[in-house]
Amino acid sequence: MIKNNKDTAAKYGFKLNMRLLKCSLELLDVDLFAEYMRNNNRSQDDRVSYIITRLLKSNDFIKIEDLSNELYVSRATLDRLMPTIKEIAETYRLGFISKPKYGIFLEGNEMDKRLCLTNYRIASQLDGSLQNKEKDEVSKIQAIVLKSIRKHALFFNDINLYNLIQHIFVAIKRICSGNAMNETPNIKIDHDIQNETAAAEEICDALEREYQITINDSEKYYILIHLLGKRTFQNINVIDEAVFRCVDEIFLRIKAEKNIDFRGDAELATSLALHIQPLLLRLQFGLHQQNPILLQIKREMINGYEIALCASQVFHELYSADVDEEEIGYLAVYFTMALERMKNNAAKKKVAVICSTGRGTAKLIQYKLVQRYKYRIEDILLISLYELETMDLANIECIISSLPLYKDYGIPVFYLSAIVDETFEEVDSFFKSIHVSQHLDLIDERLLLSDVDCKTREEAIRILCDKIKEVHQVDLYDEVIKREALSSTEVGKLLAIPHPYQYNHEHTILAMMKLKKEIKWKYKKVAYVLFSAIPASDKNGVQISETIARISLDSVLLKNMMNDLTKENVEKVFGGLEE
The missing domain is CATH 1.10.10.10 (Winged helix-like DNA-binding domain superfamily/Winged helix DNA-binding domain)
Structure with a gap:
């Protein structure tokens, strides 16, 4: 050599x-x-x-x-x-x-070779590296495509447009190297594609003139299916009835498996329908959709991704089609936004404020509570002692008063001054405990494993599940492996966040493991494992997942926790996130 x-x-x-x-x-x-x-x-x-x-x-x-x-x-x-x-x-x-x-x-x-070649080409260019000669060619193709899709009122988001141009670039290179497509897939398309067909014809005519090549009917069909599979729909009136039935089935599946009811969310239903129409075409044609932010979605949208994974099973049942991780990632964004809407619309418990020194002082306390604990101003009720006696306290989290109360109201009562900040310390502890106590109760020293020696993902999961079985008398190995088979749980930054596909037991379980040496999980290297098993009945489940997501986003915090897997240190990390 x-x-x-x-x-x-x-x-x-x-x-x-x-x-x-x-x-x-x-x-x-x-x-x-x-x-x-x-x-x-x-x-x-x-x-x-x-x-x-x-x-x-x-x-x-x-x-x-x-x-x-x-x-x-x-x-x-x-x-x-x-x-x-x-x-x-x-x-x-x-x-x-x-x-x-x-x-x-x-x-x-040839079609499968091109799909693979294009996706690896796209992945290699995520850092923006492209030779000048190729930049010129891509710019020419982009100009041709943009002119045609604008003329025919076709809309593509930036990622889909970029992917479309890369597929056409690869197609041109393959034709020029003597690898033209000669077979047209026999696929039925149920809705009107007149605009897409006209656009594909014009794009091919322009490419023939630019590159002095002949584009046969199979190649034209290849470009047409990419136009169909990557187009973004904006008008709900053009969506097929079958797509709405698919959305209904997805909502029913999520309600049954996750105990989350999205059936009243018209915004989510519309967004999913507009996304699923071209998704079904991509599944039909076997087109792979690149998702450059997949790991970020897995890290930051844990709950949304799990719901999207549940939804993906509907496509398998209705269309005998498997939705890959990258497509699931796009669906996760819609579900994450829906969860946020659901969280914001949920009736938040209110705080009752009683102040004997006047309305102005009460307003000051109200302002401090809004700033300190992120409450909405309408959730902090300024009331008199007389009003308190006749008030329904079912939706009141606590009472804050500047004067002594001699009656037991069955909810926490705090005495504080609007002027002296030190009097807020007890209130700080209360609000922090609401969010953190359930997390700290879950941390079991026996499930914090350091310097574990293993060589494969399956071995790591087996060690962790055996320990969980020893502590909680429940064997989760098969369900965790089933979940990994659907979509690998490494999320970058040397971290994997495995969890069971189905978990119907009563208690939430957290477990953590630091490996002696990095191992290849499925695609990425992993040194840290953060395991969770959260039943649908746990009202704090979403918040626990959000805490895990926050840890996974902070490499320094993650390392500090995993390099000292003691109950005291882990509690310190979890508690610090809620301060």
């Missing part, structure tokens, strides 16, 4: 010397060598992406030794990547063929 790369070494400012079976590197130009290292210091994900792309662009077998030389890694390193390559190929319905002396090859139809 060293001999084969002497020219490369000279080009990038270094020299490889070989003497008596010893190798040394001599720097000739520091700047050139630094550029070389930036371009070639690839991570495992980068190597996988490179190999997939090379295989897709090749019409013949590629020897692993050649890939090894191109990536400057050993044969053993590449051999360890082959199971991942094979798994990715299967995701796109491609066959992974390996023959001794010949090498490896990806076999499949």
